[in-house]
Amino acid sequence: MTTQNLDSLYQEIILDHYKNPHHQGLREPYEAEVHHVNPTCGDEVTVRVHLSGTAQDAVVEDVSYDAEGCSISQAATSVMTDLVIGKPLEQAMAVHDEFLALMQGRGNVEPDEETLEDGIAFAGVAKFPARVKCALLSWMAWKDATAQIVASSVDSSPVEPVETPAETREEQS
Amino acid sequence: MEGLLPDLDVIRKDFPILSRVLADGQPLVYLDSANTSQKPQVVIDAMVDHLERHNANIARAMHQLGAESTEAYEAARDTVAGFLNAPSRDEVVFTKNVSEGLNLVANTLAWGGVSTSSTGGVGGKGGNLKVDESSEILITEMEHHSNIVPWQLLAQRTGATLRWFGLTDDGHLDLSNIDELINERTKVVALTWVSNMLGTINPVRMLADRAHQVGAIVVVDAAQAVPQMPVDVVASGADFLGFTGHKVTGPTGIGVLWGRAELLDALPPFLGGGEMIETVAMEGSTYAPIPHKFEAGTPPIVEAVGLGAAVDYLASIGMDRVRAHEEAITAYALEGLSTVSGLTVLGPREARERGGAISFELDGIHPHDVAQVLDSRGIAVRAGHHCAKPAHKRFGVQSSTRASSYLYTTPAEIDALVDGLEYTKKYFGVDR
Numbered sequence: 001m002t003t004q005n006l007d008s009l010y011q012e013i014i015l016d017h018y019k020n021p022h023h024q025g026l027r028e029p030y031e032a033e034v035h036h037v038n039p040t041c042g043d044e045v046t047v048r049v050h051l052s053g054t055a056q057d058a059v060v061e062d063v064s065y066d067a068e069g070c071s072i073s074q075a076a077t078s079v080m081t082d083l084v085i086g087k088p089l090e091q092a093m094a095v096h097d098e099f100l101a102l103m104q105g106r107g108n109v110e111p112d113e114e115t116l117e118d119g120i121a122f123a124g125v126a127k128f129p130a131r132v133k134c135a136l137l138s139w140m141a142w143k144d145a146t147a148q149i150v151a152s153s154v155d156s157s158p159v160e161p162v163e164t165p166a167e168t169r170e171e172q173s
Numbered sequence: 174m175e176g177l178l179p180d181l182d183v184i185r186k187d188f189p190i191l192s193r194v195l196a197d198g199q200p201l202v203y204l205d206s207a208n209t210s211q212k213p214q215v216v217i218d219a220m221v222d223h224l225e226r227h228n229a230n231i232a233r234a235m236h237q238l239g240a241e242s243t244e245a246y247e248a249a250r251d252t253v254a255g256f257l258n259a260p261s262r263d264e265v266v267f268t269k270n271v272s273e274g275l276n277l278v279a280n281t282l283a284w285g286g287v288s289t290s291s292t293g294g295v296g297g298k299g300g301n302l303k304v305d306e307s308s309e310i311l312i313t314e315m316e317h318h319s320n321i322v323p324w325q326l327l328a329q330r331t332g333a334t335l336r337w338f339g340l341t342d343d344g345h346l347d348l349s350n351i352d353e354l355i356n357e358r359t360k361v362v363a364l365t366w367v368s369n370m371l372g373t374i375n376p377v378r379m380l381a382d383r384a385h386q387v388g389a390i391v392v393v394d395a396a397q398a399v400p401q402m403p404v405d406v407v408a409s410g411a412d413f414l415g416f417t418g419h420k421v422t423g424p425t426g427i428g429v430l431w432g433r434a435e436l437l438d439a440l441p442p443f444l445g446g447g448e449m450i451e452t453v454a455m456e457g458s459t460y461a462p463i464p465h466k467f468e469a470g471t472p473p474i475v476e477a478v479g480l481g482a483a484v485d486y487l488a489s490i491g492m493d494r495v496r497a498h499e500e501a502i503t504a505y506a507l508e509g510l511s512t513v514s515g516l517t518v519l520g521p522r523e524a525r526e527r528g529g530a531i532s533f534e535l536d537g538i539h540p541h542d543v544a545q546v547l548d549s550r551g552i553a554v555r556a557g558h559h560c561a562k563p564a565h566k567r568f569g570v571q572s573s574t575r576a577s578s579y580l581y582t583t584p585a586e587i588d589a590l591v592d593g594l595e596y597t598k599k600y601f602g603v604d605r
Contacts, residue, residue: 005549006546006549006600010600041541041556041557042558042571042572070542071541
């Protein structure tokens with residue numbers, strides 16, 4: 001790996017989020033809390049999700065977290081909270097899908113700054129297969145927690161569940 | 174530098190991969206030998222020669238190639254037996270890796286209601302090898318996951334109690350409660366000889382003697398010991414001892430479980446299948462004598478040949494000299510690392526108390542990031558929990574960076590590591 005490649009991995013934006021993470025800490029209220037680990041390195045994240053409304057009206061009110069991990073996983077968590085908090089759930093899921101596609105694109109996907117904002121800094125991570133999991137750890141945790149809330153709200157009221165794309169499940173390991 | 178192998182340049186030429194040039198024209202600095210060692214040309218050649226000229230299945234093919242292949246496979250067993258000073262070649266069981274060897278022992282102890290009293294028993298006390306709900310299994314907090322999980326499974330399946338030695342702050346076994354931990358209920362004491370994370374060399378003989386006093390059997394994970402120091406299975410006091418081929422300059426896919434013949438004889442078979450039988454009838458079967466009783470199916474033949482060549486290679490250099498080299502390089506590395514501010518070594522700080530794997534933390538930089546930046550300079554280290562999560566937890570860390578040397582490691586490579594760590598600190602703006 002060249003130094004140029006190293007710089008493409010460790011973008012200034014990533015290092016900034018690493019040093020000054022946004023929305024850090026575990027907060028109330030929340031409807032679901034999950035704990036995800038990356039078994040290869042031991043990185044861990046606890047994510048709480050607070051939604052308001054149901055079905056199509058659901059909005060991501062808050063995502064709070066306690067995470068331990070490398071610069072890539074810490075920065076990805078920080079960027080994720082920026083991207084999903086305050087957004088309608090459907091829109092947040094769309095951002096998730098786009099970030100996932102970027103990470104799985106082996107460096108061949110051109111990121112869209114309109115939707116991914118600081119998330120575009122992770123384009124370089126996609127070229128390092130060993131680090132893709134680091135960038136996705138908290139996203140997978142968020143999606144898992146969100147799916148739990150949606151599933152439990154389905155039990156109590158007749159609303160449609162948010163679809164969880166099956167092909168992304170394997171990334172959770 | 175005293176202890177360094179004097180013919181280091183010649184030894185390095187034995188390993189073709191060490192002349193690899195990586196991206197950006199960086200020469201390879203391989204400091205991940207505790208993970209897997211590199212292979213000398215003689216090992217590669219022995220395997221290629223076997224595949225090109227002698228390949229056949231063993232012990233069953235009635236033709237010339239079959240005879241040659243069988244001879245090569247069994248010759249590897251003789252070589253390994255000699256390397257370990259095993260009293261009998263029949264005590265050398267080829268496995269896939271250390272994990273399989275440890276699982277073999279842990280599983281068969283759950284099944285075996287066998288007495289060893291006919292030959293004086295374990296530690297001369299006689300007794301039943303079977304582990305049950307009244308038994309205690311004793312391990313340590315510094316084990317690799319492969320020497321924890323099989324014993325947890327054994328405890329769950331039998332109702333036995335799993336206990337362990339804790340660790341002292343300087344990375345040694347905490348033996349303060351040894352009298353309580355090794356007691357009349359203790360059936361198994363399983364421990365690593367050299368820690369893959371802390372590097373600590375454990376007092377195997379002393380613990381084996383204590384274990385034998387209460388009739389317990391002693392299982393030693395020697396994955397990190399056999400590669401870097403002389404190992405005499407009899408002198409060690411172990412009843413079972415496992416190591417793996419790929420860490421002793423041999424190939425992957427082959428490991429060794431050495432066990433005292435009396436115990437191997439007493440234990441029931443582990444895996445059933447071809448080659449482990451004496452005769453098979455639909456109503457039941459009888460089993461081959463050891464070691465074949467524990468080698469069901471076609472074994473890793475060419476891998477055994479490679480392993481034989483590997484231990485021959487190490488023996489030709491001399492394990493005393495390999496150990497002296499490791500100690501010299503480790504001392505030099507510990508000294509170099511101590512100059513890096515913000516760096517904390519986990520485990521003993523004295524080279525003579527430890528093996529060549531050195532795990533450390535660097536303040537403010539995650540091990541993944543350390544390894545990534547070092548890799549950009551051609552330096553290969555391991556980052557993560559090194560399959561020793563409990564040991565990391567004991568020291569309040571989630572993961573660490575590990576640099577590990579071997580007989581081909583040079584002081585210049587240690588210098589490159591130290592320079593690389595300083596560069597890493599600058600890169601992440603962590604400099605004090």
